[in-house]
Amino acid sequence: MLDRRQFVAGLAMLPCLPRPAAASTGLRVAALDWALAETMMALGHTPIAIVAASDWNRFVVEPRLPSGIADLGLQPEINFELLASLKPDLILTSPFVQDLEPVVQRIAETLRLSIFEKGTVPLARPRALARVLGERLGHAEAARSLLVTAEHTFDMYRERITAIAPPPVVLVNFIDARHVRVYGGAGLYQNVLDRIGLVNAWAGTTNYWGYSTVGIETLATDRDLRLIAFEPIPADTRPTLQRSPLWSRLPFVRAGHVSVLPSVLMFGAMPSALRFARLLVEHLERLPR
């Protein structure tokens, strides 16, 4: 068993951690979905091209996108001329781009991996993604070690959460000054909360994808909780809310239990799950108790 220090050290290196190039197939892979791209990168296999590369650093944030990865453009509008000229060996697709498969199959073999699945064990999909990609790309060992490290990391976070015993959390994106998207259900964030033992205070329903759009007044409660908002937050949200008695007198607002975290890819895979857990736990630990 690794101790906690080693874990923290390992965590910091996570994005570039396992590099067992020995068994690598050296395939030139294009990933048409960010979750697949980040899983690949966590396995030490850099894709040659991804979709919407220019937005990566804004929405996925970490790991920063290495230079030299070709930008295939918007997900619904992939640059096929460019993709073909890169002569990939394998193209990773997801159900969101499955309509493009007949087209990209003219360029290279495709592998479709589902990123989202409802009603399974927490984080079952990200795990499966890592395993399948590991097998296919010749990084089976790296995948195994990624998963082992991930489980250890989550276990450790779980302990740290138990230690600080934070109040339940509500995870939101502010859409404008009057609406939030609140997360729960089968989404990645909820999966992580379940895995590290944090309680989601949002009791309302969510859609198939694990979130719901509601008016901010729906968040009013006299319970103690911590509101965690992901960036970006629209500029006029804060001043508007501060002038609203409904908001400013909320017990958790008065108590200052409102946090802002950097953006985390909602439809992400294991790296995003780990990053979210890290950001969350580290943030909660930093708070005065």
Next chain:
Amino acid sequence: MNVVHARHGPPVLSLGLGILALAAVTLLLARPVSHVLSGPAAPAGYDVERMILVYATLPRLAIALLCGAGLAASGAILQQVLRNPLASPTTLGIDAGARLAITMATLFTPSLLGLGRDMVALLGSAASTLLVFILVRRRGFSALSIILAGLVVSLYCGALSALLVLVKDRVLASLFIWGSGSLSQQSWEPSTALAWRLGIVALPLLFLLRPLSLLDLGDDSVRSLGLSVTRLRLTAIAIAAALSAFVTSAVGVIGFIGLVAPIIARLSGARRFGERLLWSTIIGALLLLLTDATLQILAGVSSEFVPTGAVTAVLGSPLLLLLLPRLNTAAPPTSFAPAGRGTATTLPRVPALAAVAVFVLLVTLTVLVGRSPTGAWQIVSIDQWDQVMIWRLPRIVAAAAAGALLGVAGLILQRLTNNEMASPEVLGVSAGAILAVAVSLFMFGSLAPVSESVVAAVGGVVVLAAILAFGSRSSFAPERVLLAGIALNALIDAVVGIMSATGDPRAILLLGWMSGSTGGTTAGDAAQAGMAAAVLVAVSLLAVRWLAVLPLGGPQARALGVPLARSRFLLLLLAAVLTAAATPVIGPLTFVGLMAPHIVLAMGVRQPLPALLGAAAAGAGVMAVADWLARTAAFPLQLPTGLVAAMVGAPFLMVLLNRRSTFP
């Protein structure tokens, strides 16, 4: 007896609406109010129910009343000023302009708030209103033309918003929420701010009431009283646009209240303008209150987020359909005379050979010129030819084929309706295709089990059948069919809005489909589209004689032995089939069907046969260029060809329309 009824109609109706709204509000408030009353006088801590009642539920009721009143007043003014019973902030594209402006501001200058956002909404409304008026200037402001232009501007704003969401905000897709206004409130601030703004803008109305009433008697009687009709109209339209812009800035687009409330007021017997304005405002306020309160009661049952603005649009657009038979769309012939006179005398006649040469050159350039994988501009070389062309050629061919199909469809519709604002987009066939794809996307857990093209075709055919069934009652009077298409478009837009407002990722898929992507077109697809274009354009050639005679009007065409109902039916069917064949290739929104006939006209071609061939070529050329821009403009980003065509085409269209209007 009738008079008594008419005099008491509006108050009785308002009372009824008020009672209904009161019942809904009572139902909504019963629990929280009894809770607050029964609770301790000075509650310790945070009393959730009390806070929600005081700072969310009650302000929401207030803002519903204010928005309803503002929009209804705006609609009543517009209907009076334009002498057009279908005028409203929604149908004139005022809403859409404000919404687009706010969307852009949110994306590019996110720090904008308060008054700043109001100004942005005002500017957007002003711009879209201006656009509509420039478009219809030459049509003597006929009722149908204004509504058509309003729809075109709305569609354009919608297309631009869609493109922005796709490119800039794909992951959050939060901007959808402005498209269908939500009345959700957290303080009294927005309602007090809106009340002030509406009050100040409405103040000058007191002085305009009498002059505006005089418009009932015609422009001359206003002029004879020493007032400038133009200035009066502009001032009133500015007030109406401002009322609607402030509402949009506060809560987003609330569709159709501004159309429905004044119509209800009129139908219930409010005759004079003052009465209509007063009762419209009251009815609008109560109507929105009733809708929103009902929605809130039902929201407890369903968990999905349903924006009120989309609900009013869903309820309001069928009303447009119901009211169509009451609308006299036939504009007096005089209003056409100044517009048409001498339009063609000074137009240059571009030699056919030169036109063909330009067309060939243009299409060749779009094939040859592109960007290398590194982004450098280049003319494709022989050794790269094969690997580049398997991607490039099919999409150009498919886009051009779709352009030809839409160009011909547009020409047929414009000739059939004798209205230069008619276009395939307006027909509703495309909208039906969108709806079908949307429903299939949202019904089946994740993605459609069958191909989207099939679903789209089914949707298009169903809508077509509905339009034709509707049209058969008026023996396919083209204006009626177009208006039905407009109502259908609005309905479908609202339904798609509701689907998108939840931020479901499938909305992005839908948006992608609607944007008209040609990327990934296979040689097979291209061949299919090309064949469809060749066959359908050839079939259309059989109709040139009808296209020559029908613009003379129904009676004259009938007198010449043209079977009126049958020829209109067949031409509508043809236009719809042309559109349905093009939509899966290029999406529902390109304006190429509107543009192509005008390009042909600008070249001085008037006879049906060359015009038809010219429209096909112009459509094909425009789409080839749009496809080239989509490929190269933002490289390595590929833009959706359909939206690029709309973006580039619409300003071009304005230039065409205006150039012609400068001829005396």
Next chain:
Amino acid sequence: MIAESEGHVMALEGVTVEVSGNILLEPLTMAFPDSGIVGLVGQNGSGKSTLLRVLSRQLAPTHGTIRFGGKPLKSWGERDFARKVAYLPQHTPLAAGLKVRELVALGRYPWHGALGLFRSVDREKVDEALTLTSTDVFADRLVDTLSGGERQRVWLAMLIAQDARLLLLDEPISALDVAHQLEVLALVRRLSQDKGIAVVVVIHEINLAARFCDEIVALKSGRLVAHGPPDEFMTARRLEEIYDVNMGVFPHPDTGESIAFVRTRDR
């Protein structure tokens, strides 16, 4: 009563027109001759235009039958009918962007149809129509650049190119000044005589009707008041009956024809 007989092109029997409860035409039984000019006169709303629209099949009668050329009107095919009967509505469309010759050529539609070729006989008919109406001088000008009188002649040319046996004209002169009114009516008269075409024309001006028509049909509130040669009409009693206005008649100083005039109210 009036069965189909020789010399009648259009025979009506009990023809009624009702639009949403309003009776526009009372049961009407009459016949139109197969040559010469018949003038339809009457007050506004008397049913003149309605009758013309029924004859031209723009409007189906609510009750009654019309026979044309020995066959029920309904049973004629669209183009067959258009080859026999031409109709000019009261408000002619703008025909924006059409040249005179192009517009006149549209008159050949009943002959070549949607798909047939435009043959040399069609071209000849168009040339003839242009010549007859003296519109050949501006054959290549745009219709919407012409004056009202010129435009009306062009439309007549189109009807002539249609080569029909019966022309139905709804107030062809109402928008014209006196000189052009005379010009157009003289043209119609000449065409009727030269080509042996029957004409039914709605005219407001009773004196013009009397001067140019062979027969006059007077309607009042949708009812037939009188039908006969012009001189039968030019009596004070008849005119008062038709127009509900106190009228008188005096002989034309040059020709001696009867001229109708309105008497001052307090005679």
